[in-house]
Amino acid sequence: MSGDAVGVGLIGLGTIGTGVAKVLAGNASVITQRLGFPLRLVRIADLDLETDRGIDLEGIRFDSDATGLIEDPEVSIVVELIGGYDVARRFTLQAIDRGKHVVTANKALLAKHGKEIFEAAAKRGVDVAFEASVGGGIPILRSMREGLAANRILSLHGIMNGTTNYVLTEMEKTGEAFEVVLKRAQDLGYAEADPSFDVDGVDAAHKLTLLVAMAYGAELTDADIPTEGIRGLTPLDFDAAAEFGYRIKLLGIAKRHEGPDGIERIEARVHPTMIPRESLLASVDGAMNAIAVNGDAVGPTLFYGAGAGEMPTASAVVADLMEIAREIRRGSAGRVAPLSYVPAHLERKPLVPPGESASRCYLVFSADDRPGVLGQIASVLGEHGISIQSVIQQGRARSATAVPVVVLTHPAVEASVRSAIAEIDALPEVTAATRLVRIEEDL
Amino acid sequence: MSGDAVGVGLIGLGTIGTGVAKVLAGNASVITQRLGFPLRLVRIADLDLETDRGIDLEGIRFDSDATGLIEDPEVSIVVELIGGYDVARRFTLQAIDRGKHVVTANKALLAKHGKEIFEAAAKRGVDVAFEASVGGGIPILRSMREGLAANRILSLHGIMNGTTNYVLTEMEKTGEAFEVVLKRAQDLGYAEADPSFDVDGVDAAHKLTLLVAMAYGAELTDADIPTEGIRGLTPLDFDAAAEFGYRIKLLGIAKRHEGPDGIERIEARVHPTMIPRESLLASVDGAMNAIAVNGDAVGPTLFYGAGAGEMPTASAVVADLMEIAREIRRGSAGRVAPLSYVPAHLERKPLVPPGESASRCYLVFSADDRPGVLGQIASVLGEHGISIQSVIQQGRARSATAVPVVVLTHPAVEASVRSAIAEIDALPEVTAATRLVRIEEDL
Numbered sequence: 110m111s112g113d114a115v116g117v118g119l120i121g122l123g124t125i126g127t128g129v130a131k132v133l134a135g136n137a138s139v140i141t142q143r144l145g146f147p148l149r150l151v152r153i154a155d156l157d158l159e160t161d162r163g164i165d166l167e168g169i170r171f172d173s174d175a176t177g178l179i180e181d182p183e184v185s186i187v188v189e190l191i192g193g194y195d196v197a198r199r200f201t202l203q204a205i206d207r208g209k210h211v212v213t214a215n216k217a218l219l220a221k222h223g224k225e226i227f228e229a230a231a232k233r234g235v236d237v238a239f240e241a242s243v244g245g246g247i248p249i250l251r252s253m254r255e256g257l258a259a260n261r262i263l264s265l266h267g268i269m270n271g272t273t274n275y276v277l278t279e280m281e282k283t284g285e286a287f288e289v290v291l292k293r294a295q296d297l298g299y300a301e302a303d304p305s306f307d308v309d310g311v312d313a314a315h316k317l318t319l320l321v322a323m324a325y326g327a328e329l330t331d332a333d334i335p336t337e338g339i340r341g342l343t344p345l346d347f348d349a350a351a352e353f354g355y356r357i358k359l360l361g362i363a364k365r366h367e368g369p370d371g372i373e374r375i376e377a378r379v380h381p382t383m384i385p386r387e388s389l390l391a392s393v394d395g396a397m398n399a400i401a402v403n404g405d406a407v408g409p410t411l412f413y414g415a416g417a418g419e420m421p422t423a424s425a426v427v428a429d430l431m432e433i434a435r436e437i438r439r440g441s442a443g444r445v446a447p448l449s450y451v452p453a454h455l456e457r458k459p460l461v462p463p464g465e466s467a468s469r470c471y472l473v474f475s476a477d478d479r480p481g482v483l484g485q486i487a488s489v490l491g492e493h494g495i496s497i498q499s500v501i502q503q504g505r506a507r508s509a510t511a512v513p514v515v516v517l518t519h520p521a522v523e524a525s526v527r528s529a530i531a532e533i534d535a536l537p538e539v540t541a542a543t544r545l546v547r548i549e550e551d552l
Numbered sequence: 553m554s555g556d557a558v559g560v561g562l563i564g565l566g567t568i569g570t571g572v573a574k575v576l577a578g579n580a581s582v583i584t585q586r587l588g589f590p591l592r593l594v595r596i597a598d599l600d601l602e603t604d605r606g607i608d609l610e611g612i613r614f615d616s617d618a619t620g621l622i623e624d625p626e627v628s629i630v631v632e633l634i635g636g637y638d639v640a641r642r643f644t645l646q647a648i649d650r651g652k653h654v655v656t657a658n659k660a661l662l663a664k665h666g667k668e669i670f671e672a673a674a675k676r677g678v679d680v681a682f683e684a685s686v687g688g689g690i691p692i693l694r695s696m697r698e699g700l701a702a703n704r705i706l707s708l709h710g711i712m713n714g715t716t717n718y719v720l721t722e723m724e725k726t727g728e729a730f731e732v733v734l735k736r737a738q739d740l741g742y743a744e745a746d747p748s749f750d751v752d753g754v755d756a757a758h759k760l761t762l763l764v765a766m767a768y769g770a771e772l773t774d775a776d777i778p779t780e781g782i783r784g785l786t787p788l789d790f791d792a793a794a795e796f797g798y799r800i801k802l803l804g805i806a807k808r809h810e811g812p813d814g815i816e817r818i819e820a821r822v823h824p825t826m827i828p829r830e831s832l833l834a835s836v837d838g839a840m841n842a843i844a845v846n847g848d849a850v851g852p853t854l855f856y857g858a859g860a861g862e863m864p865t866a867s868a869v870v871a872d873l874m875e876i877a878r879e880i881r882r883g884s885a886g887r888v889a890p891l892s893y894v895p896a897h898l899e900r901k902p903l904v905p906p907g908e909s910a911s912r913c914y915l916v917f918s919a920d921d922r923p924g925v926l927g928q929i930a931s932v933l934g935e936h937g938i939s940i941q942s943v944i945q946q947g948r949a950r951s952a953t954a955v956p957v958v959v960l961t962h963p964a965v966e967a968s969v970r971s972a973i974a975e976i977d978a979l980p981e982v983t984a985a986t987r988l989v990r991i992e993e994d995l
Contacts, residue, residue, distance in 0.1 A: 256683070
C-alpha cells in the first residue's frame with residue numbers, strides 16, 4: 110500500500126485553487142498516512158502568474174498552459190477550478206478525452222453540461238468527482254451516494270447558498286431592508302458585486318440539480334427547477350414569521366412522490382421558505398450551509414458545515430483527489446457511479462409540474478384600508494379552494510391608507526395560489542403585488 | 553455493471569436484523585439501480601426460529617446454524633448482529649478465516665477486540681465494515697474516513713447515546729430527578745432494564761474509541777477513555793446551566809494537541825458537559841444523535857440523525873453491504889483502510905494523561921450555611937490555581953442548613969480540580985460530595 114505519488118494538475122489558482130495547494134502541502138503527512146502513498150501537486154495552470162498567493166510553489170511547474178497540463182503524463186488527475194461554462198467545459202472534456210480523471214467544484218458547469226460530461230467520462234472510463242460543488246466542505250454528495258444509498262430519499266431541504274443565508278440572518282437580526290443588508294454584505298466581501306447568481310436562487314438551483322441526480326438518478330437541469338430568490342422579502346415578513354413561530358431560509362427542496370400507478374415523480378424547487386423555528390435547519394445562521402435529508406429507512410438526517418470558502422471547499426476537492434488516487438493505484442476507476450445510479454438508470458424521471466406542488470402559504474396583501482377588503486380577498490381565496498388558517502390585519506397605518514393583510518393558508522396547490530393572487534392583484538383596492546412565501550413544516 | 557446477485561448471510565434476526573431484511577426487500581429496486589446488480593439475502597441464522605418478525609422469508613434459508621451460514625458458498629458477506637462479546641467475536645473471526653467479508657453494528661465487540669479483528673481481516677484480505685456501530689444511520693464513519701480525509705481533525709464532540717440524550721432532554725424539560733425520568737424511559741422502552749451501559753457512558757466510550765481510531769489512526773480501547781455517566785446530575789444542575797446559557801449533554805470528546813516537539817497527542821473523554829445553548833449540538837434533543845467534527849481545513853461540521861433503532865441502523869448496515877458488494881464485483885477488497893489509516897500507520901499514539909486535560913468547570917458545593925464557608929472554598933480553589941469566573945450562592949434554604957454553592961471556573965487542569973475537590977470535600981462544613989460538570993465552549 111505504499112509507493113509512488115499520484116500526480117495532480119490544477120487549472121485555476123484562485124481562492125479555491127490556492128486552498129487546494131495549501132491542503133496538499135500542509136496536510137501531506139495525514140493524506141499520505143490515510144492513502145498509503147502521497148498525492149503530489151505537479152503542475153498548475155493559471156493566466157495570472159504574478160499575484161503572490163502566499164504559498165510555496167517550489168517543485169511545482171506553474172504556467173499558463175492548461176492544455177500542456179492536461180497532456181502532461183505526470184498529471185493523472187486534473188482539478189478544474191476556473192469556474193464558468195465554456196472554457197471550463199472545454200478543459201474538462203479535453204482532460205477526459207486524454208484519459209485524465211477530473212475533479213471540479215463547478216456546479217454551474219455540471220448543471221448545464223453534466224450529461225455531456227458524465228457520458229464522456231463513462232465512455233472513456235475515467236472518474237468525474239465534484240463533492241465541492243454542493244455544500245462546500247460538507248461531504249453531502251458522498252453521503253447521498255454511499256452513506257444513505259440504501260434509502261429511498263423521501264425529501265431533502267437544503268440551505269445551500271451562504272450569501273443568501275447571511276443576508277437573511279442579518280435581515281432578521283437587524284430588521285433592515287434587503288438592499289441595506291446586501292450592500293453591507295458586498296462591502297464585507299460576503300456578496301459579489303453582481304449578486305444575482307446568489308440572491309436570485311440560481312446557485313442554489315444548480316446545486317439542487319446535482320442533489321436530485323444523486324438522490325433519484327434523475328437527469329434534470331436547472332431549467333427544470335422553479336426558482337425564486339430573496340429580493341422580494343421585507344422586514345415585515347421576518348416579523349410575521351417570528352410571530353407564527355417560523356424563520357425564513359432560502360431552501361432548495363426536493364421531494365419524492367409515488368402515484369397510485371406506482372410511478373415515482375420528483376418535485377424540485379428553490380424559494381424562500383418559512384420553516385419551524387425549532388427545527389435544526391432553522392438554527393443554521395450566517396454563511397453556513399446545511400442539508401436535511403429524509404430517507405425512508407434512516408429517517409431525518411442533517412449535514413452541516415461551511416458551504417464555501419478557500420479551505421472548506423479545498424477540503425472537499427482533496428477528498429475527491431484521495432478517492433480517485435486510490436482507484437488509480439488499484440488500477441481501476443468508476444467504483445461508484447458519479448451520480449449514484451449506474452449510468453443505464455440515470456434517466457429523465459417524471460417531474461411534478463410546478464403548478465401541482467402544494468404547500469401552506471404565507472401571503473401579504475397590500476390593500477386600501479376600506480371595510481370589506483379582507484372579505485373580498487377571503488372570497489377569492491375560497492373560490493380557488495384555498496383555506497385560510499389565520500389572518501393578521503395590522504392596525505390602521507398611521508400615515509398610509511394601505512395596510513398589509515397577512516394570511517396563513519392551509520396546504521394549497523401552487524396553480525390555485527397563483528390564480529388567486531392574479532385575481533386579487535387585479536382588485537382596485539389592492540395597491541401592490543401580493544407577496545408569497547411558502548411554508549415547509551416537516552423538517 | 554449488471555449481473556448476478558451478491559449473497560448476504562445474516563447472523564441474528566433481532567430488531568436490527570429484521571430491519572436489514574426489510575430494507576433489502578423493500579428497497580431492492582433502488583439498491584439494484586445504484587449498484588448495477590442485486591444484493592440477495594440468502595441465509596439467516598438465529599436461535600429463535602419461532603417469533604414472527606412480520607417479514608416475508610420466502611426463498612431465504614432460515615435456521616440456527618451460524619457456522620453453516622458462514623461456510624455457505626452462496627454467502628459472500630456475513631452480517632453479525634448478535635451483539636455481545638464472545639460469540640460475536642468467534643463468528644466474526646470464523647467468517648474472516650473463511651474469506652468472508654463482515655458487516656457489524658457491534659461497537660462493544662470492536663472497542664474490545666478491534667485490533668484482533670482488523671488484523672485478521674487485513675491478513676485474510678477481507679473487509680470489515682461497521683458504519684452502524686456509531687451514530688446509527690448517520691454516515692459519520694464514512695464521512696471521517698473519506699469525506700473529511702484531507703483534514704487533521706482538531707476536535708470532535710458527539711452525542712452518541714440516544715438513551716442518555718432522551719433522559720437529559722426530559723430532565724431539563726420536566727425538572728424531574730434522574731431516577732424518575734429513567735424509570736419512565738424504561739417504561740417507554742427507551743432505556744434497558746439494566747441501563748448502566750448507556751447511563752454510565754460505556755456505550756458512548758465504545759463509540760468514541762472507533763471515532764478516535766478513524767480520526768487519528770490511533771489504536772486505543774475504551775479502557776483508555778476516562779468515562780463518567782449522567783447518574784449524578786440533579787435538577788439544580790439544569791437550572792444553573794440554563795441560567796449560565798448552557799445545556800447539558802453527555803458527550804464523547806476527542807481533541808488533537810500538538811506539543812512543542814511537534815508530536816501529536818490525543819485527548820479523549822466521555823462525560824456530561826455543559827455546552828452553549830445556541831450551539832447546534834445543544835439543539836439535538838430526545839433520542840437523536842449528532843457528531844460535531846472540526847477539521848483544520850473544513851472548519852466546523854455537524855452530522856445529525858437517529859443514533860439507534862431498527863430502520864436507521866439497518867440503513868447503515870445495508871450501505872456497508874453495498875460498498876463491499878461493489879468491491880466483490882470488482883474482484884477486490886480493502887479499498888479504504890477500515891480505520892481510515894493504512895494498517896501500517898494504525899498505532900498507539902500518545903494520549904493526553906487524564907489529569908492534564910483542561911476545561912472550564914461547573915462545581916456545586918454543598919456546605920453548612922455558615923459565614924466564611926464560601927471564602928474557605930474559594931481559597932482552596934485559589935491554592936490549586938483554579939480561578940473563579942462566577943458564583944451563585946442560593947438564598948438560605950428554608951428548612952435546611954446546607955446550601956448549594958455553584959461556582960463556574962475559568963479553564964482549569966483536571967488534576968488540580970480533582971485535588972481541590974478532595975480537599976474541599978474534607979472540610980467539616982461540607983455536607984456532601986462536590987459535583988463537577990465540565991464545560992465546552994468551542995463548538
